[in-house]
Amino acid sequence: MASVRSVYVLHGPNLNLLGTRRPEVYGTTTLADLEARCAARAAEHGLEAICRQSNHEGELVDWIHEVGAAARDGRSVGAVVNAGAYTHTSIALHDAVEGSECPVVEVHLSNVHAREPFRHHSFLSPVARGVVVGFGVTGYPLAIDGLVALAGGGPGGPP
Numbered sequence: 001m002a003s004v005r006s007v008y009v010l011h012g013p014n015l016n017l018l019g020t021r022r023p024e025v026y027g028t029t030t031l032a033d034l035e036a037r038c039a040a041r042a043a044e045h046g047l048e049a050i051c052r053q054s055n056h057e058g059e060l061v062d063w064i065h066e067v068g069a070a071a072r073d074g075r076s077v078g079a080v081v082n083a084g085a086y087t088h089t090s091i092a093l094h095d096a097v098e099g100s101e102c103p104v105v106e107v108h109l110s111n112v113h114a115r116e117p118f119r120h121h122s123f124l125s126p127v128a129r130g131v132v133v134g135f136g137v138t139g140y141p142l143a144i145d146g147l148v149a150l151a152g153g154g155p156g157g158p159p
């Protein structure tokens with residue numbers, strides 16, 4: 001039997017604290033609950049969600065490379081990535097997405113553009129296929145839907 005295609009859901013630093021970290025900004029949903037919601041939406045598309053979180057930049061780089069290779073082989077539609085604060089600092093993550101041609105939809109729970117100026121710049125956005133910000137946990141199923149549409153091509157697909 002052919003193996004199920006995947007969608008990766010990658011979380012960066014401090015997102016393991018979801019549910020208790022600044023709930024007025026990030027909400028009260030825990031990372032485990034969010035990952036369960038992602039798995040449910042992925043299953044609606046016939047995909048397996050592979051959910052990971054790391055506080056370490058290099059580990060995130062390695063995972064982006066892994067997703068890029070899986071996407072090239074048709075084993076994955078790509079990754080939904082909330083890189084947390086590395087979004088605003090990491091040239092390494094930018095280069096990983098670009099270099100591995102990893103299809104990424106960047107997600108932020110909060111509307112980073114309405115927050116401190118240091119959150120307005122993203123190193124990921126220029127190499128992401130799409131960006132979803134400010135919808136809280138609702139942004140993740142939207143991002144998964146978007147990745148599936150992009151992978152499928154046609155209307156709503158890649159130009």
Ligand SMILES: O=C1C[C@@](O)(C(=O)O)C[C@@H](O)[C@@H]1O
Nearest residue numbers: 014082084085108109110119
């Ligand atoms: O850790 C985070 C979470 C975040 O990525 C968000 O989901 O809104 C926004 C980032 O600026 C912040 O560092």
